[in-house]
Amino acid sequence: MFKETALIAYKNNQSITFPIFHTHPRMTDDFKNADDTLKLPVFESWHIVNLLRNAEDTFYADYLGEKMGILDSQTYDENCLGNIEVLIRCGHLDNKQKVGISHYLRAAKLTVSREIDVRDTADYADKLKSGGIPKNSKCLALVLGKYCLAEPGNQWLKDYHEITNYIQRPKILTTLAKEYIRIHFKNKPYLAIHFRFDDDWLDMCRYVRGPLSQIQN
Numbered sequence: 001m002f003k004e005t006a007l008i009a010y011k012n013n014q015s016i017t018f019p020i021f022h023t024h025p026r027m028t029d030d031f032k033n034a035d036d037t038l039k040l041p042v043f044e045s046w047h048i049v050n051l052l053r054n055a056e057d058t059f060y061a062d063y064l065g066e067k068m069g070i071l072d073s074q075t076y077d078e079n080c081l082g083n084i085e086v087l088i089r090c091g092h093l094d095n096k097q098k099v100g101i102s103h104y105l106r107a108a109k110l111t112v113s114r115e116i117d118v119r120d121t122a123d124y125a126d127k128l129k130s131g132g133i134p135k136n137s138k139c140l141a142l143v144l145g146k147y148c149l150a151e152p153g154n155q156w157l158k159d160y161h162e163i164t165n166y167i168q169r170p171k172i173l174t175t176l177a178k179e180y181i182r183i184h185f186k187n188k189p190y191l192a193i194h195f196r197f198d199d200d201w202l203d204m205c206r207y208v209r210g211p212l213s214q215i216q217n
Helices: 002-011 061-065 073-080 095-108 121-130 153-166 171-184 211-216
Strands: 016-018 037-042 045-052 070-072 086-090 115-118 140-144
Touching: 002 016, 002 121, 002 140, 002 153, 016 073, 037 095, 061 070, 061 153, 070 073, 086 121, 115 121
Parallel strands: 016 070, 086 115, 086 140
Antiparallel strands: 037 045
């Protein structure tokens, strides 16, 4: 969804802010700084997750910066004084997404001055041009819901290819992966399969999970 948001910003001549991400809820790293943790409900169970505020922890940020304007969350916070001037809800948001907004605002310690609903990305672009979204607003947040993407599939893919190659994992990880492939695979073509086994998805059906999670799984 970050890639899709970056493309929407790119097409509307806007910069993109790298949001705060969090670690996988099953990671058990020791958390030294309470400000960098958040308690989140995941499948009806509460987990402590580590917050990743630095863009370089999740992306090769400078590479995307060659294609479009970028900001990290800290710079956004400093320039916007901890406030989202306009939060734009695009398409249809379900209850889980609405709750997710409140969790993100809690993690980022942001307030919201105004909220606007738009039908889709075309409506978003129109409101930017017409002033439906105030033209002097610099601190925007866009939430992607169902039916938000308005462009036909073929056109979307064509536009998507303009930017998606610039959105890469941190340079240290891509360099490490290339070295591993060179040493162990001799740079030959390979097929990777992510196989979820026993204690992964079956774990979601255990009695310690909430009844809704057990039914869904």
